[in-house]
Amino acid sequence: MAVAAPAKAAHALAAAAAGMVLLWCVHFRGGLALSSPTNKGLIFNVHPVLMLIGFIILGSEAIMGYKIWPWGHDTNKMVHLLLHAIALLLGSVGIYAAFKFHNESGIANLYSLHSWVGLGTICLYGVQWIFGFVTFFFPGASPSLRRAALPWHVRSGLLVYILALLAAELGFLEKLTFLEAGGLGRYSSEALLVNFTAVLVILLGSAVVMYVTSPMHNEHSHGYSAVRKP
Amino acid sequence: MAVAAPAKAAHALAAAAAGMVLLWCVHFRGGLALSSPTNKGLIFNVHPVLMLIGFIILGSEAIMGYKIWPWGHDTNKMVHLLLHAIALLLGSVGIYAAFKFHNESGIANLYSLHSWVGLGTICLYGVQWIFGFVTFFFPGASPSLRRAALPWHVRSGLLVYILALLAAELGFLEKLTFLEAGGLGRYSSEALLVNFTAVLVILLGSAVVMYVTSPMHNEHSHGYSAVRKP
Numbered sequence: 001m002a003v004a005a006p007a008k009a010a011h012a013l014a015a016a017a018a019g020m021v022l023l024w025c026v027h028f029r030g031g032l033a034l035s036s037p038t039n040k041g042l043i044f045n046v047h048p049v050l051m052l053i054g055f056i057i058l059g060s061e062a063i064m065g066y067k068i069w070p071w072g073h074d075t076n077k078m079v080h081l082l083l084h085a086i087a088l089l090l091g092s093v094g095i096y097a098a099f100k101f102h103n104e105s106g107i108a109n110l111y112s113l114h115s116w117v118g119l120g121t122i123c124l125y126g127v128q129w130i131f132g133f134v135t136f137f138f139p140g141a142s143p144s145l146r147r148a149a150l151p152w153h154v155r156s157g158l159l160v161y162i163l164a165l166l167a168a169e170l171g172f173l174e175k176l177t178f179l180e181a182g183g184l185g186r187y188s189s190e191a192l193l194v195n196f197t198a199v200l201v202i203l204l205g206s207a208v209v210m211y212v213t214s215p216m217h218n219e220h221s222h223g224y225s226a227v228r229k230p
Numbered sequence: 231m232a233v234a235a236p237a238k239a240a241h242a243l244a245a246a247a248a249g250m251v252l253l254w255c256v257h258f259r260g261g262l263a264l265s266s267p268t269n270k271g272l273i274f275n276v277h278p279v280l281m282l283i284g285f286i287i288l289g290s291e292a293i294m295g296y297k298i299w300p301w302g303h304d305t306n307k308m309v310h311l312l313l314h315a316i317a318l319l320l321g322s323v324g325i326y327a328a329f330k331f332h333n334e335s336g337i338a339n340l341y342s343l344h345s346w347v348g349l350g351t352i353c354l355y356g357v358q359w360i361f362g363f364v365t366f367f368f369p370g371a372s373p374s375l376r377r378a379a380l381p382w383h384v385r386s387g388l389l390v391y392i393l394a395l396l397a398a399e400l401g402f403l404e405k406l407t408f409l410e411a412g413g414l415g416r417y418s419s420e421a422l423l424v425n426f427t428a429v430l431v432i433l434l435g436s437a438v439v440m441y442v443t444s445p446m447h448n449e450h451s452h453g454y455s456a457v458r459k460p
Contacts, residue, residue, distance in 0.1 A: 112425075159436060159439075169400060173403055195343050206389060
């Protein structure tokens with residue numbers, strides 16, 4: 001199957017962003033651990049890695065997949081559903097890591113815009129998943145209701161995806177501001193790495209939204225407008 | 231003319247956000263001034279007020295206006311063009327205020343994600359305005375080219391608008407993080423005011439995008455799909 005240019009760009013941007021967030025957390029920040037008696041920063045490091053690779057990048061693939069995968073409608077839907085479920089699960093573990101880091105370091109929870117937008121987004125993501133599951137998979141709504149619900153499913157899915165990107169950008173800025181307040185140079189290689197990763201994530205999100213909202217020749221067989229006939 | 235619910239919601243959210251950013255900068259932060267020998271914070275305060283009220287809210291009205299204004303296609307286009315020009319101008323003065331504050335306070339420029347996204351966005355906004363002006367106003371492209379360019383004008387306009395919202399959110403978070411590092415309480419009334427203003431701006435942007443992307447019964451006479459016949 002032919003994959004359109006914005007989808008290819010999205011895959012390349014996702015791979016680059018994943019590599020950069022790992023470089024940041026492993027090389028500059030000392031690695032990842034869900035439990036650490038002495039270096040609580042290692043617990044925090046789980047958060048950006050899981051939110052970017054687990055939540056945003058898997059979510060991006062799940063969103064674009066409908067237009068890319070060649071397996072036919074039912075299989076595509078199953079993989080779409082499954083990838084979003086894994087994204088939600090990994091995102092939840094990533095949020096757990098942030099709370100665990102705060103609690104073990106005596107830092108307040110849920111005071112910042114990043115935390116508000118992030119927690120609100122993952123809740124909306126879960127609601128969106130449940131509605132999608134019930135309407136399009138099990139027990140499944142009537143064909144006419146599915147047809148009416150699909151454009152809303154797509155638009156609200158894209159809205160939640162954009163909110164997830166916003167939460168990620170706020171997270172990059174917040175963490176880097178804390179590090180800079182603690183002495184990290186504002187033009188240091190670590191600061192530039194974090195900012196360029198954030199820029200790549202904006203480009204990734206733009207490529208995904210452009211790809212999904214553009215019409216394609218196989219739209220009616222595999223695309224978002226395809227509703228399974230009973 | 232009947233104005234749809236999302237547009238009414240956007241107007242109400244814009245009015246509330248404008249009031250709240252003024253309350254923040256005047257009541258909590260001491261007011262606005264483009265020049266101040268002793269209190270450089272007053273110069274900074276011009277920045278959020280002009281970026282939110284001048285750039286984002288005027289931009290929102292310019293974007294929604296095409297679907298709301300009753301004046302016919304040519305007048306609507308003129309007001310659309312003019313409002314975006316004023317938004318660009320006020321946004322530029324707002325950015326000037328941020329640089330002036332930095333320079334007079336000995337703070338580095340252009341190191342943060344907020345500054346990168348913000349400056350990139352206003353440049354793209356200017357490019358988008360010039361392309362719109364040349365294609366749809368003066369000298370104006372051929373009708374077939376206009377028809378082909380219009381969906382791209384609308385989609386790239388919405389993309390730039392979403393980037394402007396992202397820059398605003400990053401700005402709220404950045405300034406509040408600095409204030410909190412300087413001693414402001416994380417759950418103080420000022421911190422809650424800033425965070426709630428940022429949440430309102432997200433809701434405003436969502437209402438604008440939902441309104442503009444939904445089809446309307448008068449779409450063909452005043453809407454974005456209307457291209458002036460020669």
